[in-house]
Amino acid sequence: MSSRRPDRTGLVAPAVAVLLIALLLGALVGTWPPFVAVESGSMAPGVERGDLVVVTATDRAPWGDLSTHADPEAPTRLGETGDVVVYTVPGAGGRPVFHRLAFPVEAGEDWTERADPSLLAGDCAELTTCPAPYDGYVTRGDANGLYDQSAGIAPVVPEEWIAGKALFAVPNLGWIRVGIDAAAARYGGVATGVVLVGSAGLAGGVGALLLGGLRRRGRR
Structure with missing residues (x-):
């Protein structure tokens, strides 16, 4: 009897989406970071x-x-x-x-x-x-x-x-970047990147759970 594996795509989707948007914007304007x-x-x-x-x-x-x-x-x-x-x-x-x-x-x-x-x-x-x-x-x-x-x-x-x-x-959207730069200067770029990806994954997972719950309620 096989067990169904949990769908983890919701954990990484937000981080991937942000990265893709940044890459597309960089290609459009010709600078990095854009x-x-x-x-x-x-x-x-x-x-x-x-x-x-x-x-x-x-x-x-x-x-x-x-x-x-x-x-x-x-x-x-x-x-x-x-x-x-x-x-x-x-x-x-x-x-x-x-x-x-x-x-x-x-x-x-x-x-x-x-x-x-x-x-x-x-x-x-x-x-x-x-x-x-x-x-x-x-x-x-x-x-x-x-x-x-x-x-x-x-x-x-x-x-x-x-x-x-x-x-x-x-x-006001720049406060996010200011915070990231401050964290990178204090804790290092790798540690900051790990925290950011983890935070994006956690936010995506929570969002996916909430969305799934709403869909199940709508089907009842």
Whole structure:
């Protein structure tokens, strides 16, 4: 007499579904991971701390090339004109920066002549990033009082440092990613991954049991 084995597909289905959605989104936008969690208020009010932002590759169709706040026909992104990008300063050891492109600069240019004086902490002679050492961009968080290059957040940002640009934000969903990153930093990526998969499986199992119970009641 054979015993019927329990159906365990409900335990792993949620985790598999989340993974497939992430892979499909990554293929569509051309970046991995295809989203970033906002951890500061530097881009408020367009993007608040805890929001989850979907990003795309900088040259990905149909969203076109990079545009800055100073461009005459720049699209509106997250509350202001110009693209909001994710960039990382090599060798700095910090987390990626999620700020708006203010305007482009050329190597050797005194870019403070085209800058908003109220967003500068000094003239070109007082800034370590001026004149521009290479072609790139001046950047700024919408809620910040200074350009990144004047506040010491980053030097002029060349295009190769930019990992992606923002498409849209989902309010508060980023807290999940922030929590995962914090757990990974404290307990390690493998342990965190095991807990996440187990949690997804447990949630799927509970959901499958509830759904099965509802179906059985409906058949009575």
